[in-house]
Amino acid sequence: MGKRTESEVMELKVLFVEDSVDDYELIVNKMVKAGLIVVSKRVETPEDFEYELTNEEWNLIISDNSLPRFDSQKALKITRSLRPEIPFIIVSGTIGEENAVKVMKMGADDFILKDNLSRLIPAIRREWADFQNQMEMERTQKLLEKSKEYYQILAQNVQDLVCIHDNEGAYSWVSPSSEKLLGYTPEELLKMHPFSIIHPDDKYAVQEEIFRPMISGKSRSLKRYRCRRMRKDGVYMHFETLAEPIYVNGKLSRIVSTTRDITEQVLATYLLEENEAKYESVLQCMSEGIVLLDRDKRVMSFNTSAKELLLMEDVNGKSFSNLVFDKFSIYDEENNKLKEDDFLWRKMLFNDQSQNNIIYRLKSEHDEKWFSFNRVPYVVQGKKEGYVISFLDITESYKSKDKLDLLAKELIYLIETANAPIFGIDAKGNITEWNNFSKGITGYSKSEAIGKNFLKDLIFSNDQEKAAKFIAEILSENVSTNCELSLVTKKNRTVTLLMSGSVRRDFNGEIFGILCVCQDITELIDYRRHLEFKVEERTKELKLALEKQKELVQLKSKFVSMASHEFRTPLSTIKFACDFIKKYFGQIDQAKVNTKLDKIDQQVTHMTYLLDDVLIIGKGESGKIKVEQQSIDLKLFCEELKLEIENHFERSHEIVFTFSSSQKIIVSDAKLLRNIFTNLLSNAIKFSPERDIVKFNVTNYNDLLTVVVEDRGMGIPIEEQTQVFDAFHRSVRVSGIQGTGLGLSITKRAVELLGGMIELTSEINKGTKFTIKIPTNREEDIVD
Secondary structure (H helix, E strand, O other): OOOOOHHHOEEEEEEEEOOOHHHHHHHHHHHHHOOEEEEEEEEOOHHHHHHHHHHOOOOEEEEOOEOOOOEHHHHHHHHHHHOOOOOEEEEEOOOOHHHHHHHHHHOOOEEEEOOOHHHHHHHHHHHHHHHHHHHHHHHHHHHHHHHHHHHHHHHHHOOOEEEEEOOOOOEEEEOOOHHHHHOOOHHHHHOOOOOOOEOHHHHHHHHHHHHHHHHHOOOOOOEEEEEEEEOOOOOEEEEEEEEEEEEEOOEEEEEEEEEEEOHHHHHHHHHHHHHHHHHHHHHHHOOOEEEEEEOOOEEEEEOHHHHHHHOOOOOOOOEHHHHHHHHOEEEOOOOOEOOHHHOOOOOOOOOOOOEEEEEEEEEOOOOEEEEEEEEEEEEEOOEEEEEEEEEEEOHHHHHOHHHHHHHHHHHHHHHHHOOOOEEEEEOOOEEEEEOHHHHHHHOOOHHHHOOOEHHHHHEOHHHHHHHHHHHHHHHHHOOOOEEEEEEEOOOOOEEEEEEEEEEEEOOOOOEEEEEEEEEEOHHHHHHHHHHHHHHHHHHHHHHHHHHHHHHHHHHHHHHHHHHHHHOHHHHHHHHHHHHHHHHHOOOOOHHHHHHHHHHHHHHHHHHHHHHHHHHHHHHHHHOOOOOOOEEEEHHHHHHHHHHHHHHHOOOOOEEEEEEEEOOOEEEEOHHHHHHHHHHHHHHHHHOOOOOOEEEEEEEEEOOEEEEEEEOOOOOOOHHHOOOOOOOOOOOHHHOOOOOOOOHHHHHHHHHHHOOOEEEEEEEOOOEEEEEEEEEOEOHHHOOO
């Protein structure tokens, strides 16, 4: 027998269901001889077997078919109930074919006869391998579920908008961040075409240059593009997107895109470009020569004055010293001729420090001039990037103090008239310079500003700490920097400035303050706040519109319900009368025909009133009812209306009318008053069927019309008294009485349009009283 390999060694924990110690030891010895490392235990009862499965880890179950208190079928049921993954092999002295088939159907993995154990070891190895594979699959499944969990957590918390598109470009999955970036939920975006919210000016490029090449297979690489997308609130924002096609088996499976909001970055870029354009304009208009050098002292750019003063033409990567020494011989103030290496840098111990007012004499073949040079290093993100060289031709001023003073005045004038706020601050924060543009922004004149403390007197309290840090950094680091600060103007208005500053030095090179150049960005800040306000305002409008829409839907539903109920009876009556007349027209006398026609006319009138009520409610909802003032003989108006109502109800009730007024004629809207009085008197008669008197009291004193309509009818339950003025509301107690539920709603709207108020008192089976108070005008108060 050859030497066993490492892969053949198996360590097994085996639980035996066996009542024969000899058979148990025989099987264990056979397993050990086959090279298996076995840890085993033997049980004979169901209780011991269940205990071991519950409290120990086993790799294999070997069971005899039949024991005195136990058998393989019971053991198999317990195993599949508690530990279904463990292999189960039956090793028995005798087992019938029928029993063998039965236990195999129950889930046994194999059965072997004790007198033929040659199949045991191969069966164990096979089942062990299957067991290991099953365990590996379960571990893989758990890892997959964990991976899905991590993926879901990532998708829920990612800040960028991540989308998966199908091979036609349509959305198939959208990350939850869509609602934060665009205002749309993932479900809403999935129903939309990806290009539907892209700005029309950007849509063609995205479709034709990015997605179409990916869909057709012409482009298989990651693409970066920018476009504007419209948020749900209608505002266009700037976004940057990375789109990458994913191929499976050589075919496009999907496109993954990641989108980030870069609106603030784009707006900042626009502002920067605007500032750069302004600074460039100022630079080119300056009489002072300005040259920008890189860290190797090569010329990067220069203004028109520099070109004219130093005859600068073809830069071609040359250093500033090369360009100057090609045209001139250079001498210092002591008339020492300089070499290139000494020019501008010879006097400085540390080249990174600023140098002001370096005087040189530049001599050419035909002329010589004196120049004052300044050199300042500029720093970007804490690292020195190069130098700014400025210079002036001071030939005349150098020879004449008067001319030098004139030059100083010109420089001051340049600052005073610059198209940007420019001011100076000393080391203590007190203002020492103040140009005209600063006055225009803050309202403080130069005389008012000079001597004020920049931090305490001008800076908004919330920004004072930031402003102090801004000044300290400039004074300590000798570099210009940018800072956004809010200033309080003379009229107590807040303006926001983007400020940059640089140190100011005296003729001895000592720092004595800083010079600030600013840009007014108040409009940009206000625009950003205005956008936020508009979004909030629009949200409120949409909410109000939604609530109004709900009210209209409810009103429509109530109208349909009312119409189907209230119009059915009069229509049926009209139909019946028409059919009767058509059928018996030649057999009945004219009196009966007139009776039927009167009935039709009565029902048509009733339906007309219903429609009039609905139209009035509709006009009231849309605000189309206009108050039309006219002169009214109040007593005559009420008496005619009383008679009309009594006749309409065929004098079923007596309307007891009382009247008192300080003037005969009032000014009000007769149509609205008619609606009010008619609805109240009609309701009083309809809802007091067992009473025959309705009180109608009208008084008018001190330009206040008071109307009381009182009945002794069925009354209104107290729990419904707050609802009686709602459109279409009808009490369950009046279901047998015709009506739309609109009368009191119309009455209340009419009273309110006339500037009045209505009150209700009612008691069940004792009656109802409505009191109305309406202001009126005198005829002489109406001006044509």
